[in-house]
Amino acid sequence: MTGLHGYGQTPVTVSLANVPDTVVPGGHITLFFDVKSASPLPDSLREEMQLPEKWRLLSQRRPVRTAGDQQIRYFYVIGTPTGCASGEYLVKFRVHANGQEIAAQVPLTIGQIRHLELFVVTQPEFVREGDTLRLTYMIRNAGNNAEKFHLKSDHGKIEQVTDSLTLEPGAGTHVTVSQVIPVTDNNAWQASSNLSVMMTGAAEPVYSVTSIPVFSSKVRKIDRYFRFPVEVGGGYLSYRYGGREVTAYQYQATGKGFIDQKERHYLDFVVRGPNQFVFPAVGTYDQYSLDYAWRKRLFVSAGDYVLQLNNLMEFGRFGRGLRVEQQFKKVAYTVFYQKARFFMNQKESFGGKFIYKLNESANVGVHYASKDVLFHHQRFWSHLTGLAANVHTKEFNLESEVSAGQAIGKTDYGAFLRLQLTKKWISLTSNVIYAGKHFYGFYNNSRLFNNNIGFNITRKLTIGASNNFSDVNPSLDANLYSVSPKDRSYLGYISFQPDQRNRFFLFYSKAERRDRQQPAAFHYSEHFSNFSYNLTSPKFTLFYQGRYGYSKNHLAPDNNGQNESFSNLVQPAVRLFPWIWVGGYFEHQHTSKFSTSGSVENLFFYGGNARINIKRNLYASFLYRNNYAPDELYVRRSFVDASVVLDLKRHVFSFSGGRSYIPNVDNTDQNTLFFNVKYALRLNVPLGRKKNIGTVKGQLTGFGYRKQGNLIQLGSHKFMTDSTGMFTFEGVAPDRYYLSIAQNESGSEGVVPVVRMPMLVDVRADSLSVVEIPLTRTGSIAGRIEFLKAKQNGLSSVLTEKPAVLIKLHGENGSYLTELNDKGEFSFREIRPGGWEISVFIPGSQDRFVVEDGTRQLTVETDKTLDLTFRIKPNEKRIHFSERNFEVSVKK
Numbered sequence: 106m107t108g109l110h111g112y113g114q115t116p117v118t119v120s121l122a123n124v125p126d127t128v129v130p131g132g133h134i135t136l137f138f139d140v141k142s143a144s145p146l147p148d149s150l151r152e153e154m155q156l157p158e159k160w161r162l163l164s165q166r167r168p169v170r171t172a173g174d175q176q177i178r179y180f181y182v183i184g185t186p187t188g189c190a191s192g193e194y195l196v197k198f199r200v201h202a203n204g205q206e207i208a209a210q211v212p213l214t215i216g217q218i219r220h221l222e223l224f225v226v227t228q229p230e231f232v233r234e235g236d237t238l239r240l241t242y243m244i245r246n247a248g249n250n251a252e253k254f255h256l257k258s259d260h261g262k263i264e265q266v267t268d269s270l271t272l273e274p275g276a277g278t279h280v281t282v283s284q285v286i287p288v289t290d291n292n293a294w295q296a297s298s299n300l301s302v303m304m305t306g307a308a309e310p311v312y313s314v315t316s317i318p319v320f321s322s323k324v325r326k327i328d329r330y331f332r333f334p335v336e337v338g339g340g341y342l343s344y345r346y347g348g349r350e351v352t353a354y355q356y357q358a359t360g361k362g363f364i365d366q367k368e369r370h371y372l373d374f375v376v377r378g379p380n381q382f383v384f385p386a387v388g389t390y391d392q393y394s395l396d397y398a399w400r401k402r403l404f405v406s407a408g409d410y411v412l413q414l415n416n417l418m419e420f421g422r423f424g425r426g427l428r429v430e431q432q433f434k435k436v437a438y439t440v441f442y443q444k445a446r447f448f449m450n451q452k453e454s455f456g457g458k459f460i461y462k463l464n465e466s467a468n469v470g471v472h473y474a475s476k477d478v479l480f481h482h483q484r485f486w487s488h489l490t491g492l493a494a495n496v497h498t499k500e501f502n503l504e505s506e507v508s509a510g511q512a513i514g515k516t517d518y519g520a521f522l523r524l525q526l527t528k529k530w531i532s533l534t535s536n537v538i539y540a541g542k543h544f545y546g547f548y549n550n551s552r553l554f555n556n557n558i559g560f561n562i563t564r565k566l567t568i569g570a571s572n573n574f575s576d577v578n579p580s581l582d583a584n585l586y587s588v589s590p591k592d593r594s595y596l597g598y599i600s601f602q603p604d605q606r607n608r609f610f611l612f613y614s615k616a617e618r619r620d621r622q623q624p625a626a627f628h629y630s631e632h633f634s635n636f637s638y639n640l641t642s643p644k645f646t647l648f649y650q651g652r653y654g655y656s657k658n659h660l661a662p663d664n665n666g667q668n669e670s671f672s673n674l675v676q677p678a679v680r681l682f683p684w685i686w687v688g689g690y691f692e693h694q695h696t697s698k699f700s701t702s703g704s705v706e707n708l709f710f711y712g713g714n715a716r717i718n719i720k721r722n723l724y725a726s727f728l729y730r731n732n733y734a735p736d737e738l739y740v741r742r743s744f745v746d747a748s749v750v751l752d753l754k755r756h757v758f759s760f761s762g763g764r765s766y767i768p769n770v771d772n773t774d775q776n777t778l779f780f781n782v783k784y785a786l787r788l789n790v791p792l793g794r795k796k797n798i799g800t801v802k803g804q805l806t807g808f809g810y811r812k813q814g815n816l817i818q819l820g821s822h823k824f825m826t827d828s829t830g831m832f833t834f835e836g837v838a839p840d841r842y843y844l845s846i847a848q849n850e851s852g853s854e855g856v857v858p859v860v861r862m863p864m865l866v867d868v869r870a871d872s873l874s875v876v877e878i879p880l881t882r883t884g885s886i887a888g889r890i891e892f893l894k895a896k897q898n899g900l901s902s903v904l905t906e907k908p909a910v911l912i913k914l915h916g917e918n919g920s921y922l923t924e925l926n927d928k929g930e931f932s933f934r935e936i937r938p939g940g941w942e943i944s945v946f947i948p949g950s951q952d953r954f955v956v957e958d959g960t961r962q963l964t965v966e967t968d969k970t971l972d973l974t975f976r977i978k979p980n981e982k983r984i985h986f987s988e989r990n991f992e993v994s995v996k997k
Contacts, residue, residue, distance in 0.1 A: 117142045117150075117202050119209040122178065127216040130249040131187040133163055136211060138179040138198050145173045147202050152179060155197040159186040188274040190249055191217035220247040221254065221272075221302050222948045223313045224911065226279065226922055231318040231845060231863045232296060234288045238317060240298045243924070244270075245277035245909060245948055257301045257605060258282045262643070277909055286319055288721075294319050303604055318863050320820060320843040329798075329836045330791040333372075335360035336757075338785035342389055345778040355379070355389065357785070366796050371398040375409075389781070390446075390584070393425075404430040412443050414458060416521040417508045417540070418474040418489045420547045422454075423447055423582050435462050447582040452477040456489075467496045478512070478545050487512040487545035491519075500527050510544045517541030519548065532559045532569075538577060551577040559600075567600040586741035586767050590627075591619040608639040618736055619659075622768070626735040629698040631656035631670060646688075648676040656696055661703025668705050670696040678714075686716045690730065699735050708734065724750040733766070742766045744776075757785040797870030798836050801844075805830035807880035818845050819866065839870045846878065855883050855968075857937055861918040883935040884965035886914065886943070888973035890929045908947045908954060910977070916941040936965050945975045955980050 122137035140146065154162060166180035183196065196211045227241040238261070246252050255269045261284030272278060282300055299314040337358045344351055361373035373396040380391035397405045406428040412419050426443035440457035456474030463469065472491040478484070491508030502525040509518050522537040536555040540548035552574065559569030575592040598612035617630040633654020640647040651674075655667040672695065678688030690712040697705045712730035717723070728746040746763035762780040801819055805812045805826060812830030816823060820842040824832040845863035859879040868874055892907055907929075914921045918937045925931055944960040957976040965971065 116144065117146065117200065117205075117207050119198060119200050119207050121209060121211055125211065125213055127214045128185055130185055130189040130191075130215060130218060133182055133184045134213065136181045136183065136196070136198075138181075138209065139176060140179070140200055140207075141176045143175070145175060146170070146177065149204075150200060150202045153199040153201070154181060155199065156183060157194045157196070159189070160184065160194075160196075185215065188249055189215050190274070191215050215249065217250060218248040219250070219252065219304065219306075219308050221245070221252060221304060221311050222247050223300065223302055223311045224922060224948065225313060225315055226924065228298075228315055229317060230861075230919065231320065231843070232286055234286050234319060237283050237285055238296055238298060239281055239283045240300075240315060240317075241279055241281050242300050242313065243277055243279055243911075244272065244302060246272035246274055247948060249274050252304060254302050254304045255604075256280060257303060258284075259299055259301075260284050260297055261299075263300075275909075318843055320818060320845060320863060329795055331366050331793050331795045332789035332791050333360060333364060334362050335788045335790050336785045337788065338757075338783060340389075340781060340783035342782075343780045353389075355391075357783075360790075364792060366793075369400050372396070402432045404428075409446070410443075412441060412454075414439070414441070414456065414474060415472050415491065415493060415506055416504070416523075416538075417491060417506050417519045417548065418456070418472060418546045419454070419476075420579070421582070422451075422547075422580075423584065424454075426453075436460065437462070445582075447584045448580060449583075450479045450580065452479065452484075458493075466498050467494075469494045472506075472508070474546070476545065480545060480549075483513075485513045489544075489546050501525070508544070508546065510541075510546060512543060512545050515543040517543035519544045519546055530561050532561070533557070540578075547580050549578050549580070551579070553577050565602050568598070569600075570597045571595075588621055588739045588768050590621055590736070590739050591617075593617045606641050610637045610639075611635070620735070620739070625660060626738070627699055628659040629656050630659065631698070633670065644680040646678045648674075650674040656698050658697050658700060658703045661697070661700060663703075668697040668703075670694075670698065672696070684717060684719050688714045690714070694734065710734070722752050724748075724752070728763075738766055739768055741768070755787050757783075757787065759783045759785075795836065795838065797839060799839055799868040799870060799872050799874060801834040801837055801842075801866060801868060801874045801876065803832050803844075803876035803878060805832075805846075805878050805880055812880075815846055819843075837868045839868055842866050842868060844876065855935060856880055857883050857935060859937060859939075881938055882967045884938055884967055885970040886933040886936060886941075886963070886965065886973065887970055888912070888931050888975065890925060890931075890945070891974060891976045892929070893976055893978035908977075910945060910947055913944050913946070914941055915944070938965050938967050940964055943973070945977075947977070954978065 118141045120139050120141070122139050123135070125134050125136065128134050138152075140150070140152075152167075154165070156162065161184045162181065163184045164182040168177040168179065170177060179198070181198075192215055194213050194215065196213055198209045198211070200207045222243075222245045224243045224245075225240060226243045229238070232238045251271055251273050253269060253271045256263050256266060261282040264281045264283055266280050270278065280300070282298055284296075284298065286296055295316040296319045297314055297316050299312065302311040304310065335358065337356075339354065339356045342351075342353050342355070355377060358376040359374065362371070364370050364372050373394075375392050375394040378391035378393070393408045394410055395405075395407045396410070397403075397407075409423065409425050410428060412422045412424065412428065414420075422443065422445055424443040424445040426441065428439065428441040428443070430439040431437065437460045438457060440455075442453070442455040444453045445451040454474060454476040456472070458470050458472040460468050460470040470493045472489075472493060474489045476487045476489070478487050487510055489508055489510045491506055493506045494503070495505070496503040502523070504521070504523040506521040507518070508520070509516060517540075519540040520537065521539075522535065524533070524535040526533040534555075534557045536553060538548060538551055538553035540546060540551040542550045544550075553576070554572070554574040557569060557571035559567050561567050572595045573592055575589065577589050579589060581587055594614055594616035596612045596614035596616075598610065600608070600610050602608045611634075613632075613634050615630075615632040619628040620626045631654055633652050633656075635650065635652045637648070637650040651672070653671040656670040657667045672693060674690075674692040676688065676690050678686055680686050690710070692710040694708040694710075695705065696708070697703050699708070700706050710730070710732055712728065714728045715726065717725040726746070726748050728743055730742070730744050732744075733742050742765065744764045744766065746761075746765070748761040749759065751758040760782050764776060764778045766776055803817070805815060812826055813828045815826045815830070817826060817832045818824075819834050819837070820840070822834055822837070824834060826832050842865075843863040844866045846858060857880070859881050862878075864876070864878070866874060866876065890910055910925050912923050912925075912931045914923075914933050914936070916937075916939065918939070921933055923931050923933065941963045942960065943963055945956045946959065947954050947956070954977055957978070959975065961973070963971060
């Protein structure tokens with residue numbers, strides 16, 4: 106640094122003439138030292154440079170002295186080690202004169218480099234359904250500090266790796282990601298394998314994704330019939346409700362799919378009955394539905410259907426009638442007629458809407474509905490008219506409605522607004538509902554104001570605030586099992602998510618909640634602090650929530666004020682085996698919110714659950730809860746719930762049972778105990794012989810090896826070649842397929858197709874696709890790496906630490922990556938003959954080493970092995986000196 110001096114007994118000073126920058130590991134820095142004296146410098150002057158361990162003096166220049174010199178300048182070029190850790194290091198320059206020592210210390214800073222590299226080392230060309238896909242990745246630390254990280258894969262399992270890993274600078278490790286490829290009905294698709302390396306701190310994760318072709322391994326006969334999928338079956342139900350026990354039986358038939366081979370007409374129907382039940386338990390009421398779609402433009406619903414006209418007039422109503430919807434380029438319309446089935450306060454309704462599309466993301470519309478309403482024992486018609494506008498973009502969503510309603514000689518109004526704005530640093534949501542006392546739409550005499558704003562301080566830290574004012578009266582169907590308590594709350598929060606597995610959430614809230622049912626089960630106000638933590642890992646999850654504050658019970662007589670209130674809740678879940686999760690629920694509340702006398706109570710809630718999935722055939726779940734807090738019982742709650750589904754493809758057996766609590770039911774006994782068994786038979790009903798089908802014919806060509814007995818697979822269909830290598834697939838549905846070869850084990854070693862496999866084949870209607878697959882014997886590539894010594898004297902005379910070297914082979918038929926063995930050798934076996942490009946590179950160290958002729962064009966020939974040699978040497982930087990004097994200026 107400028108102004109750095111050392112003093113001795115003689116009037117000689119040493120100073121640094123330039124200000125050094127932050128040094129890069131493996132780089133070099135130039136230092137200029139000035140030695141001055143008020144009188145001529147002594148002849149006995151000599152200098153000495155002291156460097157940190159493993160640092161090297163690359164070059165130096167001693168000044169040419171003349172008699173009477175009072176100032177001279179020394180010049181040094183210093184090299185730093187490649188893996189030098191970040192931090193501050195001292196370089197010492199000493200001058201000896203007349204038996205005295207004058208020293209200058211220069212602090213040099215090595216900057217931190219955080220750089221993890223991720224490469225795919227091995228990958229298959231393709232994989233079959235049901236097999237395990239494995240990809241091997243190499244992770245290398247190209248930085249200058251030890252890195253601690255953990256790995257994550259969205260699609261697979263990381264084999265034999267602990268939760269966190271540490272790599273020293275220059276070190277590397279291999280990991281394998283495996284995943285079981287699911288069985289689908291697709292003929293040709295891609296499976297993705299990915300790996301994310303998540304470093305500590307604020308470093309960006311390193312990500313790699315690779316797509317592998319997948320084809321079916323099942324042997325299927327080519328079906329010459331066009332079929333419509335249908336399920337038929339029946340069920341048995343036994344339940345206890347309201348003090349009585351009921352037993353009933355039902356039949357059921359469902360089907361959905363295209364009914365024409367050009368896929369223009371789509372049908373979806375449900376037939377379930379008869380109705381033998383006094384309440385609409387989930388999935389057990391009678392239903393007769395028919396949905397029809399034509400070219401995704403015309404939609405017709407007949408029979409039982411759910412009507413969702415808009416948010417204010419009819420947000421969700423299950424009933425029987427007819428609905429027609431049609432889409433055009435710029436406009437769309439809907440008309441409907443419906444009789445409500447599970448809402449006794451509405452008899453029938455009709456109406457529709459007309460929409461004009463301004464562009465792809467915005468539209469405006471006019472809505473109308475008339476409803477025959479029964480309200481407070483008075484029956485009348487409510488006529489509703491409204492305007493709506495919607496905007497949907499990637500960052501901004503807006504839904505808005507205003508409506509006017511006329512009924513029994515009075516006019517009232519309703520309004521709805523939903524706003525969502527999402528930017529990189531801010532997120533904003535707002536929901537508003539207003540309905541007047543004489544507005545008889547889906548809402549009546551309702552108010553809702555819900556707003557939330559969040560600021561993303563960093564990628565991991567968010568702060569925000571929200572409020573909720575809810576006093577809504579929705580017209581819910583009886584099968585929704587839900588009521589709407591009055592709610593007023595305000596809160597401010599902080600969310601911190603250091604990584605994908607952990608999330609912390611802290612907020613402070615003031616709230617008031619009131620039960621809308623009579624008699625009310627709760628009405629309280631409170632203010633409290635809440636802390637919650639979420640842990641998510643492949644084999645264990647945990648949720649914890651703790652609250653502390655004060656509450657006041659407004660239902661308690663002679664309430665003297667607020668009481669202390671706190672609670673703790675823990676929900677752990679563990680994966681005992683790959684096919685089973687087991688979890689628990691434990692909560693303790695210390696509060697007076699629910700006591701009729703207003704006294705503080707200790708409430709304990711506990712339960713458990715399990716999820717089982719065995720071989721994609723057997724699914725089971727179980728839940729148990731001893732009880733719920735009163736302010737949780739405004740929706741349907743299960744105390745015991747068990748279900749088992751056995752899927753045998755054509756035959757499906759299901760069982761469900763449990764005990765549930767149902768709110769908003771007039772019956773005093775709101776607990777139901779039910780038991781349900783169902784059976785379904787899957788049928789593919791033929792509608793006619795397939796038309797517009799295609800044929801694929803092909804032949805294996807080449808000489809010197811057997812062509813008979815090679816298994817050819819086209820999507821899910823298979824064919825064994827004859828003695829001439831011919832194969833044929835007839836009656837193939839138009840689609841895109843992967844065609845592959847599974848050669849006979851005998852006599853097929855070293856034989857590969859000339860073209861890249863699997864081959865993508867487009868089968869078109871009423872056409873013949875002819876495929877020729879020439880086979881050839883393969884060639885090989887073998888090579889070695891020679892590490893050369895440096896020629897420059899200032900550099901290390903030998904290459905003591907050999908860098909990691911990767912060799913990549915690339916061509917039209919694929920790409921391969923390999924490493925060196927312990928002897929510095931590499932090889933590629935069974936390579937298709939033809940032109941290839943081979944390249945040698947050193948990950949993360951390209952500027953420190955030179956690969957001579959590192960990229961080469963090759964021609965691989967049949968039954969021949971190419972022998973290659975590559976040479977790697979240090980990158981020698983030469984410094985040329987000028988005979989002229991020069992000055993070094995330093996910015997201050």
